[in-house]
Amino acid sequence: MIHIRYSLHENHMTHLEVTGHSGSAEKGKDLICAAVSGIMFGLLNALDELTDVKKLSVKDNLIQIDVDKPSDKSDLLLSAGLIQLKTVWQSNKDFIEIKKLEV
Numbered sequence: 001m002i003h004i005r006y007s008l009h010e011n012h013m014t015h016l017e018v019t020g021h022s023g024s025a026e027k028g029k030d031l032i033c034a035a036v037s038g039i040m041f042g043l044l045n046a047l048d049e050l051t052d053v054k055k056l057s058v059k060d061n062l063i064q065i066d067v068d069k070p071s072d073k074s075d076l077l078l079s080a081g082l083i084q085l086k087t088v089w090q091s092n093k094d095f096i097e098i099k100k101l102e103v
Helices: 031-050 072-091
Strands: 002-009 012-020 055-059 062-066 096-101
Touching (some): 031 062, 072 096
Antiparallel strands (some): 002 012, 055 062
């Protein structure tokens, strides 16, 4: 299962984390994982090029974003990314879990 966790602080998204694999198909043919990965790598690239967010981490089975100083741009990009992830989740609830973390 893909686990998506995010947190808000004073109406700003300060953390977004994606872990796991959907397991909906064999490795290399999993369209759910491909969709989530595409969204996340696009989001990472946009944050890197358009904002001051520098706490971007990609490891095996983990993508993590931490925002120390939220801005209008980081809020917009992270919100758009979360909306895209929720769109994939809508059709794949057996393979993706989205959870808002309390801060």
